[in-house]
Amino acid sequence: MFHNTRFFSILLVPAFLTGCSINRIAVNSIGSSLANSSGSVFASDNDPQLIRDALPFSLKLMETLLAESPENSDLLLATCSGFTQYAYAFVEQEARELEDDDYRASEEGMQRARKLYIRARDYGLRGLDVTNPGFQEALRADPAAAVATTTKADVPLLYWTASAWGALISLSIDEPATIAEIGLMESLIYRAYALEPDYDYGAIHGFLITYEMSKSGGDPPPEKLAREHFNRAVALTRGQSASPYLSLAEAVSVPNQDRAEFEDLLRQALAIDPDIRMEWRLINTIMQERARWLLARIDRIFLD
Numbered sequence: 001m002f003h004n005t006r007f008f009s010i011l012l013v014p015a016f017l018t019g020c021s022i023n024r025i026a027v028n029s030i031g032s033s034l035a036n037s038s039g040s041v042f043a044s045d046n047d048p049q050l051i052r053d054a055l056p057f058s059l060k061l062m063e064t065l066l067a068e069s070p071e072n073s074d075l076l077l078a079t080c081s082g083f084t085q086y087a088y089a090f091v092e093q094e095a096r097e098l099e100d101d102d103y104r105a106s107e108e109g110m111q112r113a114r115k116l117y118i119r120a121r122d123y124g125l126r127g128l129d130v131t132n133p134g135f136q137e138a139l140r141a142d143p144a145a146a147v148a149t150t151t152k153a154d155v156p157l158l159y160w161t162a163s164a165w166g167a168l169i170s171l172s173i174d175e176p177a178t179i180a181e182i183g184l185m186e187s188l189i190y191r192a193y194a195l196e197p198d199y200d201y202g203a204i205h206g207f208l209i210t211y212e213m214s215k216s217g218g219d220p221p222p223e224k225l226a227r228e229h230f231n232r233a234v235a236l237t238r239g240q241s242a243s244p245y246l247s248l249a250e251a252v253s254v255p256n257q258d259r260a261e262f263e264d265l266l267r268q269a270l271a272i273d274p275d276i277r278m279e280w281r282l283i284n285t286i287m288q289e290r291a292r293w294l295l296a297r298i299d300r301i302f303l304d
Contacts, residue, residue, distance in 0.1 A: 028072050044278040048286050052090045059083060066123075076127035077157050083120035084164040087113045089286050092167070097293060100300070110171055117168035124161025128154065143187035150191055155199050158192035163207060186211075201241070202233035209233070209247040213255065226252055240277050242269035242287035249294070259302040266291040 045051055062079045069075060095109025128135040131154055138146035150158060165185040172178035189211065193204050212225040226248065233244040245265045253262035269291045274284040294301070 028069055028075075043283070044281045046274065046281055046285055048089070048282065048289065051282060052086075055082070055086045055090075059086060070126075071130045073127045073130040073157070076123050076130065077160065080120045080124035080127060080157070080164060081160040083116050083123065084160055084167065087116035087120065087164075088167060091116060092171070093286075093290060100297070114168060114171050117164045117171070120164035121161055121168060124157055124164060127157045128161065131157065139184055139187070143184055147187045147191035150195070152195045155192045155196045158188045158195075159199060159204060159207070162186075162189035162192065166207065166211065198232070198236055202236035202244070205229040205233040205236070206243055206247055209244065210251040213251040223252055223256075237280075239268075240272060240284075241280055242272050242284045242291065245269035246287055246291060246294075254301060257302055259298070259304075262302070263295070263298070266295055 059079070059082050062075060062082065066072065066075055066079060091109060092113040095106045095113060098106035098109060125136050125139075128150070132138075132146075132149050135146055135149070138149075147158070162185050165181065165188070169178055169182055169185060189204065189207060192199065193208065197204060206229070208229045209226045212222045212229065215222050230244050230248045230252075233241070233247075237244070245268050249262045249265040249269075253259075253265060270288055272284055272288070274281045274288070277284075
């Protein structure tokens with residue numbers, strides 16, 4: 001899954017924006033703020049549960065604003081990224097934690113996560129349609145030609161749309177039609193990588209650690225590529241982001257059944273001080289909680 005380091009770029013919108021009609025100019029201004037802000041209100045928080053409870057209101061408010069300004073690409077980006085991150089960090093993770101004790105509840109949570117990823121992906125595709133008219137239709141007809149029209153300015157939309165789509169595909173092993181869309185998703189993430197490989201402190205590298213390992217064969221081998229992306233992500237974040245360590249542990253160490261490497265990577269993630277980089281405080285806190293959960297069930301993951 002994606003491991004973006006600038007997490008939750010969503011701000012609270014002023015409460016005075018109520019009533020039966022919202023001025024289009026105000027909506028566009030707020031949409032731009034949502035997409036372009038540093039997200040300091042949420043990203044620097046150290047209480048994931050507080051953010052989990054606050055996000056649904058912000059997400060629904062963004063959808064309300066989109067009803068007034070449906071072609072605001074900044075707002076579409078913010079909504080796409082917001083739903084993707086909410087689904088991954090909270091809905092999907094909580095569902096996974098239920099797998100061992102309540103399989104039915106876990107499956108219900110996974111299905112909810114799938115629906116949220118679909119919503120996020122569709123907002124991202126709408127955003128790409130705004131910046132590149134006819135993009136969705138062109139993508140399904142000729143992915144290579146469609147993404148060739150995108151520019152560096154489209155990288156955030158390409159990345160977040162691919163992240164939502166990739167997460168959806170990973171939860172859709174029993175949905176052949178969705179699995180068949182992997183080539184469309186791949187065209188988006190590789191185009192983003194070609195345009196700006198080091199986007200957002202290595203967010204694309206983090207994505208590709210996992211995605212390269214989902215493929216078989218090739219030259220260079222998938223594991224070599226995954227480790228190269230890991231090294232670059234760690235370099236770009238100066239070892240202060242927990243996400244790359246978890247990505248490599250789950251994508252490479254587990255398939256290799258390398259328990260020692262798995263534990264070492266998670267210990268490195270846990271050794272990071274979340275307070276060093278306040279803009280990554282929330283994501284590091286969430287990833288460290290996941291690391292502790294993984295370590296607690298290590299005997300289920302590795303067969304001695």
